[in-house]
Amino acid sequence: MKMQLPGLFLGLALLAALSSCGKQKxxxxxxxxxxxxxxxxxxxxxxxxxSAWIEVFNKSYTSADxxxxxxxxxxTPGDTTTYFIPKGDVLTLVKPRQHTLFWxxxxxxxxxxxxxxxxxxxxxxxxxxxxxxxALMDEVTIPAGALKANQSYARxxxxxxxxxxxxxxxDKYVTPSTNNRTIDSNPKKDKFSEHDPVGVGMAISAMxxxxxxxxxxxxxxxxxxxxxxxSRTKHKKKSLQALDERKSAEAAAxxxxxxxxxxxxxxxxxxLHEAKGHGHDAERAILTIRPTEGSAWCDKxxxxxxxxxxx
Amino acid sequence: MxxxxxxxxxxxxxxxxxxxxxxxxxxxxIMILIGIVFIYLAVAKEFxxxxxxxxxxxxxxxxxxxxxxxxxxxxxxxxxxxxxxLYQGVTSGWYPPLIFLGIGAMTDFSALISNxxxxxxxxxxxxxxxxxxxxxxxxxxxxxxxxxxxxxxxxDGPTAIFLSSxxxxxxxxxxxxxxxxxxxxxxxxxxxxxxxxxxKKERLIRMKAPRAVSHTEKVMFPIVGLLLxxxxxxxxxxxxxxxxxxxxxxxxxxxxRLAETARGPLIDTITILLGLTVGASTQASEFLTIDxxxxxxxxxxxxxxxxxxxxxxxxxxxxxLPKDNQINPLIGNAGVSAVPDSARISQTxxxxxDPGNYLLMHAMGPNVAGVIGSAVAAGILLxxxx
Numbered sequence: 001m002k003m004q005l006p007g008l009f010l011g012l013a014l015l016a017a018l019s020s021c022g023k024q025k026x027x028x029x030x031x032x033x034x035x036x037x038x039x040x041x042x043x044x045x046x047x048x049x050x051s052a053w054i055e056v057f058n059k060s061y062t063s064a065d066x067x068x069x070x071x072x073x074x075x076t077p078g079d080t081t082t083y084f085i086p087k088g089d090v091l092t093l094v095k096p097r098q099h100t101l102f103w104x105x106x107x108x109x110x111x112x113x114x115x116x117x118x119x120x121x122x123x124x125x126x127x128x129x130x131x132x133x134x135a136l137m138d139e140v141t142i143p144a145g146a147l148k149a150n151q152s153y154a155r156x157x158x159x160x161x162x163x164x165x166x167x168x169x170x171d172k173y174v175t176p177s178t179n180n181r182t183i184d185s186n187p188k189k190d191k192f193s194e195h196d197p198v199g200v201g202m203a204i205s206a207m208x209x210x211x212x213x214x215x216x217x218x219x220x221x222x223x224x225x226x227x228x229x230x231s232r233t234k235h236k237k238k239s240l241q242a243l244d245e246r247k248s249a250e251a252a253a254x255x256x257x258x259x260x261x262x263x264x265x266x267x268x269x270x271x272l273h274e275a276k277g278h279g280h281d282a283e284r285a286i287l288t289i290r291p292t293e294g295s296a297w298c299d300k301x302x303x304x305x306x307x308x309x310x311x
Numbered sequence: 312m313x314x315x316x317x318x319x320x321x322x323x324x325x326x327x328x329x330x331x332x333x334x335x336x337x338x339x340x341i342m343i344l345i346g347i348v349f350i351y352l353a354v355a356k357e358f359x360x361x362x363x364x365x366x367x368x369x370x371x372x373x374x375x376x377x378x379x380x381x382x383x384x385x386x387x388x389x390x391x392x393x394x395x396x397l398y399q400g401v402t403s404g405w406y407p408p409l410i411f412l413g414i415g416a417m418t419d420f421s422a423l424i425s426n427x428x429x430x431x432x433x434x435x436x437x438x439x440x441x442x443x444x445x446x447x448x449x450x451x452x453x454x455x456x457x458x459x460x461x462x463x464x465x466x467d468g469p470t471a472i473f474l475s476s477x478x479x480x481x482x483x484x485x486x487x488x489x490x491x492x493x494x495x496x497x498x499x500x501x502x503x504x505x506x507x508x509x510x511k512k513e514r515l516i517r518m519k520a521p522r523a524v525s526h527t528e529k530v531m532f533p534i535v536g537l538l539l540x541x542x543x544x545x546x547x548x549x550x551x552x553x554x555x556x557x558x559x560x561x562x563x564x565x566x567x568r569l570a571e572t573a574r575g576p577l578i579d580t581i582t583i584l585l586g587l588t589v590g591a592s593t594q595a596s597e598f599l600t601i602d603x604x605x606x607x608x609x610x611x612x613x614x615x616x617x618x619x620x621x622x623x624x625x626x627x628x629x630x631x632l633p634k635d636n637q638i639n640p641l642i643g644n645a646g647v648s649a650v651p652d653s654a655r656i657s658q659t660x661x662x663x664x665d666p667g668n669y670l671l672m673h674a675m676g677p678n679v680a681g682v683i684g685s686a687v688a689a690g691i692l693l694x695x696x697x
Contacts, residue, residue: 206695221535
């Protein structure tokens with residue numbers, strides 16, 4: 001056991017080290033995903049106005065609530081405006097893998113999704129997303145003059161690390177309230193269709209994994225089984241040894257007590273009696289068993305019963 | 312008065328358009344007949360009655376014709392209907408893991424633990440899945456559909472439903488019915504293949520009696536099994552997690568009530584709901600297609616391939632095993648996860664050739680390995696294709 005414990009800790013440490021090898025991703029479910037600063041003819045709000053907007057994306061597969069969160073914006077150092085996302089609006093609950101748009105129009109009375117600040121295109125803009133505990137969850141800085149009218153600054157695809165300018169060209173188009181990259185195919189399926197039309201690749205790779213999984217189990221339980229058998233044999237040997245020891249101890253104790261059976265004692269007494277000349281001719285004893293007389297009804301012995309015992 | 316009679320006539324005529332008699336089509340009649348055949352097979356031949364009775368009766372329920380445009384909310388595909396609500400356990404995939412919980416709680420893995428090399432037979436038999444996958448691709452199905460069809464070869468109904476609900480929901484009815492039908496037909500499909508691929512000498516091989524397995528080993532199995540398989544294939548977690556959890560409930564020895572519920576009332580309830588709704592999902596308008604017929608053909612092929620690959624693998628395995636520790640190839644068929652039917656087939660066929668050779672306990676090893684193997688294979692297909 002002393003030898004096994006360090007091994008166990010070493011294994012756990014190795015597992016922890018391996019787990020931490022991957023790059024740590026932001027912990028927040030909700031991320032800033034796309035920002036459009038100068039809206040001339042892009043997406044309109046529910047008042048028919050073209051205003052700047054900030055898109056928030058829920059990257060998780062569960063709903064996430066923005067109520068009580070803060071959006072902070074700073075266009076000049078030391079001058080940060082904070083917008084408190086109101087509580088009590090069910091629409092602040094962002095569904096899994098969905099987007100929500102905030103209008104930066106400095107008109108918070110227009111509704112939950114209208115902030116109290118605007119964005120200025122000629123200055124570098126810092127936007128931060130804070131949770132209800134005021135912890136920074138995500139931030140982005142849009143370089144000064146990086147965006148022209150109707151262009152957005154967005155992650156290359158939803159929740160990716162890279163940001164780019166979406167200039168509304170064919171492959172980089174502005175995507176308010178929708179995926180930054182339109183998913184119009186299943187890349188995995190397409191890959192298999194293209195490279196493995198017969199299915200041999202799938203069969204080989206999948207069967208390898210199936211075999212590997214069950215082979216691991218085999219190796220593991222082979223070892224466990226052997227260890228178990230070994231331990232059981234060892235245990236059995238020990239108990240046999242203990243039994244032998246107990247038996248020999250008992251025999252020794254009996255010898256010590258020198259218990260002589262009554263028959264032996266009688267035979268010895270008779271032999272001594274004869275040796276002293278008290279004996280005469282051999283005599284025979286006959287044991288006779290006679291059937292009982294009368295029926296079982298009158299035989300006392302038949303009526304004797306064992307007293308019932310409560311167990 | 313004439314107007315009133317006219318009103319009555321119109322009313323009755325209107326009612327007539329709502330009746331099953333008015334809306335019946337040839338497809339409905341065919342599906343109802345298939346349902347009756349299923350019930351007959353279950354009652355008269357005792358082919359998987361626990362599955363075929365609910366599925367067969369579900370087919371009758373699902374194929375009662377009605378006016379689909381009336382918005383009656385009675386059909387299984389009409390959102391908000393009772394049948395649709397029950398069917399959500401299938402479409403969202405939560406019935407199969409619960410079935411696996413029950414399977415875990417009723418399965419004794421001792422045979423496998425005592426002779427772990429039998430696990431490899433369970434892996435080999437999964438080739439049925441990928442053989443069918445290749446044939447499905449050749450027949451023009453796309454990779455996701457082919458994966459969902461291929462899983463029929465795993466001979467595992469819940470796994471087939473789980474995977475098809477993710478990869479090809481539109482084919483799920485046909486896949487589920489096909490998987491369960493062939494599981495019921497294991498006694499018909501497997502023995503000829505087993506006889507064909509083995510020699511008389513091989514069929515007479517007597518295997519060493521399995522050793523006694525300690526309680527510690529039995530408790531360790533679900534824990535180690537879960538960690539090893541799910542670290543490798545996390546996408547198999549819903550099925551494997553529940554399977555091993557159920558087994559731990561059984562083997563821990565301290566959760567007897569939970570284990571009994573999982574392998575008793577819970578699995579029975581889910582089996583009823585699953586069977587009935589899968590049967591009802593075979594609504595003729597959705598089910599009677601060329602694809603369904605192809606799926607049935609591919610399902611049969613996948614069972615044949617799985618059985619053959621299990622048997623052939625044992626024969627090859629015997630080449631490297633010592634002479635005194637050979638495996639009877641008749642247990643190769645049990646690598647498909649139709650528990651315990653395929654293991655019983657091994658026993659029955661084995662006894663035909665040697666009345667003193669009891670293979671059941673040995674066959675249970677690959678059989679339960681097949682359950683793990685098919686769940687792992689489903690996880691791989693999900694990971695590769697979704």
